[in-house]
Amino acid sequence: MQNYIDEAEKVLLHTYNRYQVVFDKGEGVYLYDIDGKRYLDFVSGIAVFALGYHNKEYNDALKAQIDKIIHTSNYYYNLPAIEAAGKIREISGMDRVFFTNSGAEAIEGAIKTARKYAYLKDGRTDHEIIAMEHSFHGRTMGALSVTGNSHYREAFEPMIGHIRFAKLNDFDSVMAQVTEKTCAILFETVQGEGGIYPATEEFMQKVRRLCDERDILMILDEIQCGMGRTGTMFAWQRYGIKPDVMASAKALGCGVPVGAFMMTEKVGENSLAAGDHGTTYGGNPLACAAVCKVIELFEKQKVLDNVKEVGGYLGECLERLAEEFGCIKAHRGVGMMQGLVFDRPVGDIITRAMEKGLVLINAGTDIIRFVPPLVITRENVDAMITILRESITDAVFGES
Ligand SMILES: *Cc1c(COP(=O)(O)O)cnc(C)c1O
Numbered sequence: 546m547q548n549y550i551d552e553a554e555k556v557l558l559h560t561y562n563r564y565q566v567v568f569d570k571g572e573g574v575y576l577y578d579i580d581g582k583r584y585l586d587f588v589s590g591i592a593v594f595a596l597g598y599h600n601k602e603y604n605d606a607l608k609a610q611i612d613k614i615i616h617t618s619n620y621y622y623n624l625p626a627i628e629a630a631g632k633i634r635e636i637s638g639m640d641r642v643f644f645t646n647s648g649a650e651a652i653e654g655a656i657k658t659a660r661k662y663a664y665l666k667d668g669r670t671d672h673e674i675i676a677m678e679h680s681f682h683g684r685t686m687g688a689l690s691v692t693g694n695s696h697y698r699e700a701f702e703p704m705i706g707h708i709r710f711a712k713l714n715d716f717d718s719v720m721a722q723v724t725e726k727t728c729a730i731l732f733e734t735v736q737g738e739g740g741i742y743p744a745t746e747e748f749m750q751k752v753r754r755l756c757d758e759r760d761i762l763m764i765l766d767e768i769q770c771g772m773g774r775t776g777t778m779f780a781w782q783r784y785g786i787k788p789d790v791m792a793s794a795k796a797l798g799c800g801v802p803v804g805a806f807m808m809t810e811k812v813g814e815n816s817l818a819a820g821d822h823g824t825t826y827g828g829n830p831l832a833c834a835a836v837c838k839v840i841e842l843f844e845k846q847k848v849l850d851n852v853k854e855v856g857g858y859l860g861e862c863l864e865r866l867a868e869e870f871g872c873i874k875a876h877r878g879v880g881m882m883q884g885l886v887f888d889r890p891v892g893d894i895i896t897r898a899m900e901k902g903l904v905l906i907n908a909g910t911d912i913i914r915f916v917p918p919l920v921i922t923r924e925n926v927d928a929m930i931t932i933l934r935e936s937i938t939d940a941v942f943g944e945s
Contacts, residue, residue: 546580564899571598574918574925576904584899587929588906592737592769592882592916595796596842603799603838610834617830619823625833632840636778638787639807643817644828644836648768648794649683651804654822655731655790656687656705658808659762662816663728666760672728673707675719679739680732682766691731694739713742716751723755729762729790730755734780735770740912741877741884743775746784753786762789762812768804772796773843773919775880776853796919801835803828848919856880858923859915862930869934872941883915884908897936903929 549567569579574597576584589595596603610625617623630642645651656674663672676682676691683689689697690704698704709722713732730752736742756763765788770780772793777783779791789812794804805828808816826832843849856879863883867876875886887894890910898905908914913933917925 587917595919597918606838629833629836640810641813645804649685649688651792652688654806659729681738731764733766737769749784764790798835803832903932
């Protein structure tokens with residue numbers, strides 16, 4: 546394995562400090578490295594592979610689509626895209642869908658939608674977007690501009706202009722940033738990279754009311770927290786409100802690169818028009834065949850029920866672990882998007898867990914994030930907790 550890792554470090558741009566493992570295949574909730582060692586996976590490629598690896602029906606659907614056609618241009622219609630958009634409408638209640646290749650691109654599209662919507666109203670080009678501190682929306686220049694973490698942005702300034710930052714769950718901080726130029730308020734329903742912070746119901750409803758009163762677009766980033774992860778198809782569906790625009794990706798295609806931004810009919814009619822936006826690959830037949838099958842399998846396998854039940858159990862177990870260890874400062878999250886906040890960097894704990902056959906990931910330096918495949922069982926949770934407990938004990942009390 547070390548030879549491959551050395552080779553990788555010669556040919557790949559070093560933009561990640563990677564864990565010292567080469568994964569080769571997956572089966573259900575397990576990953577295998579190239580030496581055949583098995584790992585229980587509580588990361589799922591960062592909230593992507595919701596259905597577990599090597600799902601036969603999913604694989605078969607993709608193979609069948611490959612044998613038909615993988616790509617045509619967006620200048621033509623294709624059946625998987627029509628079907629996938631229809632299914633997304635059903636699960637989201639949004640009316641219009643634009644397919645992208647990634648989450649960041651979905652955010653780019655949402656930003657362009659907001660700017661065009663405002664431009665059509667008053668012809669001005671100085672509209673502002675309010676985003677949140679500690680947010681994460683992706684690495685392209687527009688998505689980076691609304692990402693509230695200067696560490697990601699600093700070397701790449703200047704960002705796109707007219708972005709103001711407020712604090713999630715602090716409505717007064719939002720009000721303090723609102724001006725007559727505000728065209729959108731954008732945030733993650735549950736902040737992911739920023740540390741697993743769910744928006745409060747009060748915050749969601751106040752932002753919704755504000756947006757209604759001033760014709761500001763409420764844009765929710767559901768790229769990580771959407772697609773069933775919190776127990777509803779989209780996290781905002783727990784709050785009794787509806788955004789004007791939303792972005793999805795990650796588990797939307799369960800591994801095939803695909804994202805989407807969606808909007809209400811009103812926004813669709815009054816924003817992006819022919820010629821305003823496009824993509825070569827976005828929404829190609831292969832990607833959309835994946836989306837169709839994913840949504841179908843979510844229903845067939847009752848994934849949401851499993852998230853509610855086993856996600857609840859995961860929460861109880863993590864809560865107990867937090868009480869057991871003084872080094873765990875807090876436990877947050879909902880469904881299968883949870884985090885443990887430590888009083889120290891978590892890299893050592895994660896590395897030790899990896900050695901013991903458990904894949905975990907951080908969020909920031911001091912939080913372990915739990916975003917497993919949505920099909921995990923209680924037994925998987927128990928197995929994870931056992932290894933995690935050992936790893937924390939070793940890391941904290943010095944055994945090796
Ligand atoms: C991962 C993520 C993105 C970016 O998605 P990419 O597909 O990596 O571009 C944006 N927003 C949130 C909340 C994410 O978790």
